[in-house]
Amino acid sequence: MTRALACSFLCVALWFAVPACNIFCERxxxxxxxxxxxxxxxxxxxxxxxxxxxxxxxxxxxxxFARSPLDLWVTPEPVNDVVGARAIIQAAPATITxxxxxxxRQALDPGSHLLCAGISGYGAVCVNVDVVAGHTTPVNLxxxxxxxxxxxxxxxxxxxxxxxxxxxxx
Numbered sequence: 248m249t250r251a252l253a254c255s256f257l258c259v260a261l262w263f264a265v266p267a268c269n270i271f272c273e274r275x276x277x278x279x280x281x282x283x284x285x286x287x288x289x290x291x292x293x294x295x296x297x298x299x300x301x302x303x304x305x306x307x308x309x310x311x312f313a314r315s316p317l318d319l320w321v322t323p324e325p326v327n328d329v330v331g332a333r334a335i336i337q338a339a340p341a342t343i344t345x346x347x348x349x350x351x352r353q354a355l356d357p358g359s360h361l362l363c364a365g366i367s368g369y370g371a372v373c374v375n376v377d378v379v380a381g382h383t384t385p386v387n388l389x390x391x392x393x394x395x396x397x398x399x400x401x402x403x404x405x406x407x408x409x410x411x412x413x414x415x416x417x
Contacts, residue, residue, distance in 0.1 A: 272307030276349070279312070283385030283400040284352070292319075292362070292376055293352040293383050294398075298390040312349030313390055319343045319353070320361040325375045332373045332413040335361050347388075362397065364388055366415070370395055373413040379403065 276297025284293035298313030318341035326332050341363075345353055357380040363373035374397040378384050385400035399410040 272305070273309045273311045274307075275310075276312040277310035277389070280387040280389050280398055283387075283405040284350075284383055286383040286385075286402070286405075287352075288381055289354060289383060290357050290378055290380050291352060291354045291383050292360075292378060292386050293350075294347075294385050294387040295350055296347050296388045296390065299392075301392045314346065314348045315364050315388060315390060317345050317347050317351065317353075317388075318363045318366055319345075319355070320363075321356070322359045322361050322375075325359045325377065326361045326373075326413070327375055327411050329413050329415055329417075332361060332363075332415045336363065336366060336373075336415055352383075362386060363415070364390070364395060364397075371414065371416045372396060373415055374399055374410050375413075377402075 277299060279295040280297045296313045296315050297310050299310040300308055320335050321342050322335060326335060343353065345351060355378045357378050360376045360378060361373055362376045363371060365371045372395045376384055376386055376399060379402045382402040384402040387398040389396050389398065396412050397410060398407060401408050
């Protein structure tokens, strides 16, 4: 009887303990987007992509690494307004399209580029990126159910300058 009671108690305790063991909250994507990609001393952009979920369980909103197509256009000058971004997107197909999977790195010629994610949908976001010769320009992407945004770091200092988000489909 004592053994049966102990076994029952153990089973009940494990039943309630199992959900508590599932407290791990996948936040590796959001943890990474605050950090600039390493400078490989090449003219390129590189970064991380994270997607925060809209469901909160146990006080946690998961934010793993994510996949997203990225479209780039070479521009003659910086594009810092929606009208200019729309004109470039509508004038020609992207110079480069890449499928970023959590992390990405893409060699580019130095100069101004328009970088966009999700251009085929309502949630499209674009940003001007200036690529500096011989340096990696770190650009991270935060995807969320509201307005997604890029985090652009200065290629020389890795400071986070203020980048103007352009939402061409709104």
